[in-house]
Amino acid sequence: MGTNLHGNSEGIGFNRPETQPPTLSVKDFYKHPELSPEDLERIAQAHEYQGISKGTMLLQEGQRAKAYYCIGSGLVRSFATNPSGKDITTGFMNQGQIAIEVASLFLGIPTEENFQTLSDCQVWKIPLLTFHELFNHIPAFASWGREWMSQALLTHKLRALRMITEPARDRYLRLQQEQPELLQQVPLKYIASYLGITDSSLSRIRKGIAAGN
Amino acid sequence: MGTNLHGNSEGIGFNRPETQPPTLSVKDFYKHPELSPEDLERIAQAHEYQGISKGTMLLQEGQRAKAYYCIGSGLVRSFATNPSGKDITTGFMNQGQIAIEVASLFLGIPTEENFQTLSDCQVWKIPLLTFHELFNHIPAFASWGREWMSQALLTHKLRALRMITEPARDRYLRLQQEQPELLQQVPLKYIASYLGITDSSLSRIRKGIAAGN
DNA sequence: AAATTTACTTGCCCTATGTCAAGAAATCAA
């Protein structure tokens, strides 16, 4: 295999000490006005805390997700593989975000995306079955889910639009502004494919920005 | 104004005879295993039938949608306007599809998209208030909505991905295969911006296809 | 039917980005 992201499906329980303890609790992921403290408690109980080491595949295309992950610390990327074999990064999820695959979640169809940790992560994991149960029994949780999905939908529409309207350089600058952490932690090739360009091009764009700004 | 798509906000009730009566009923839009005939009936009742003439703006950016539209016949496009003034087609909705704006629907935020009829349309319109009421009272309807949204989310993710991975020509061919009607009915410039290219480029792509295939 | 507007095509030239390949720098593995 020969990569440090070796795709072990069982990278659970790393030992390296975290540099920063996450200041998040699982309840922070479920902010919604209608959710009562009791609801929140019940939801929180349904999660299991896990440490996951860098390079772990959380989900592979063709599978159906069995859980989703609230990211307490660390970084996850999702990617799709091109017919021609290249992988295209479709998203980054970091602290405070949820790594989730919608096709599996509500449609029960196998995913076309892969999810992979880019660093050691601390996550709260919730099985999809449990999720559905809570979802059906706690209306406020359903509201939360609806809002989450609406937001995701907007985000993806906007992404498609920007791929059309903005030149690569602008997309890079926007990413730099909105998620500067990413540029530090993520290999350039993943950033590049996320922006829809090659790594060579991104390298040149960077150079251009560094020079004439 | 000087365009046949004159953006009248009150193009309700055209008189031109339809060439084809729509074979759809409003219930056809709400296929879901959990929806009982009674539910369906109640939902159907909440819709109002309307004829809308070509060129009508159903929704303008900056507004909050007050309703959505099930398209019995005709064609609608959504578009966003670029900072530089150009409009970019973000989607086409035709017979059997729903013209809806998610930001307004569940987030209550003003839309950044415009919706415009590209032909005379027959629609079933449902006010958002009524929709929310039914949505909250009929669990199966909520399931339907969730599924609709999941599907929409997948579609938009895929669109963004294809903008990255496929060349314009392939995107055109795909559109031609998946929605051939569109190419007949829609001005080239709208198709072009939907595909993320200029009308000149699309014209050349067409030419190329017509020649060497 | 004349005038106007819109739709589409085409030519010329330009730019952003891709492809391929090489090499330096950094990181990881042993």
Next chain:
DNA sequence: TTGATTTCTTGACATAGGGCAAGTAAATTT
């Protein structure tokens, strides 16, 4: 520490697609 792998940069060249402008065809308005 050495070797292997990955990361990033850079060069030479190719190409898809954009910008602009002209021109014809088609449709709409008057």
